[in-house]
Amino acid sequence: MRPVKNRRRDPAPSRLRYRATRLWLRPGFRRLVNVGVPMIAGLAASWTLMAEFDLAGSVSRIWNDTRAAIVERPQFIISSMDIPGVSEDLAEQIRVAAFVRLPANSLEVDVNQVRERVESLDAVERASVRAHANGVLEIRAIERLPVVVWRSMTGLQLLDHNGVRVAEVDSRLRRPDLPLIAGAGAAAHVPQALRLLDGAQPLHDRIRGLVRVGERRWDLVLDRDQIIQLPEEDPLSALRRVMALHAAEDLLDRDVVAIDLRNPERPMLRLSEFAESELVRLRMIALGEDA
Structure with a gap:
């Protein structure tokens, strides 16, 4: 009978050892073992000690006492x-x-x-x-310093030079020193309104206010129900022409109801009913049709 020969040992690692080696080669796993496990163990030990000796309460009391000592200085x-x-x-x-x-x-x-x-x-x-x-x-x-009173759908509001709301008033008599503007969208054009009011300084005592019409242009309202209808484009130049004409001819001291400058190339005057009837009568006299 032949003797059994010893089998040669296989140098390859076992499957379990191979998988363990491959797992250890992963950086994330090594960080977990080298850092995570000790950290978890340390936290668990600290939690156990804190629960056993009430360290959390002691730390909290020390913190509160220290904070109170500083805060109450x-x-x-x-x-x-x-x-x-x-x-x-x-x-x-x-x-x-x-x-x-x-x-x-x-x-x-x-x-x-x-x-x-x-x-x-x-x-x-x-x-x-x-x-x-x-x-x-x-x-x-x-x-914010109010410069105008804006009469809007929601009431009277004070606006600054940029049209930003400053406050609300219940009566125009609260701020009679400020000019009045009205109409939808007027708050967005306060700088232009201020320039127009400055350009109408010769009529300062007669100005009732500025009205924004159709969110496009301005009407300057005077006493005696006179209106200067300004154009959408370059209203300040049109207003200056009216001021110059008034200074030369006292135009706005006459029976004029409105000065229509909406079309700068064709300015129009609207007279009062009495002035119109008198104009018609004078024309008839000039033509010899009135006895």
Whole structure:
């Protein structure tokens, strides 16, 4: 009987070892084993210790005590608010909009949020907020100054030189010092309206207001129900021609109801009924038809 020869050992790795080697060659797996597992173990141990000895409560108490010791220092306390350079009414609006309850801590007051709340007011164009070391919260605001009263479908509103709403009034008598504009879309053309009003300065005491017609052009309304109908294009030049004619001939002191300049090449005058009848009578006299 032949003796059994020893089989030669296969040098190739087993399937399990091969897969384990391939897995270890992956960078993500190595990072997980080398970093993730120790981190998870550390967190678990820390959580166990914190739960066992109430370390979270101790840390929280230490943090609160430290924070209170810093926050309650006098140099961090805001005791007053200074709002220079604005009217008293706007200053009161700013105090309410700032929403800072005094005394307050400067570390807890978000000056950016305070500034945004102040700038949300219609009457404020821009604002800056600073907390000073002497316990004063300084709010500097650039106030929108109303230049016209706009009569819109929703009521009377005060507008600044850019047509931005400043405030609302319940009566025209609240601001008789400001000129009146009216009509849909008039707020978007306040700069042009101001130029026209400036060009009509010789009639300043007689101007009732400007009316935006069809969101395209202006009518200048005077007392005695006189109207100057301005063209859509270059209305200021047309108005200056009327002012020059009035200065030379006292045109607007006569029985003129309207001056129609909508077509600059064909200006027209509309007379009152009495003036028209008198004109007809004078023409008949000139023709010898009136006894």
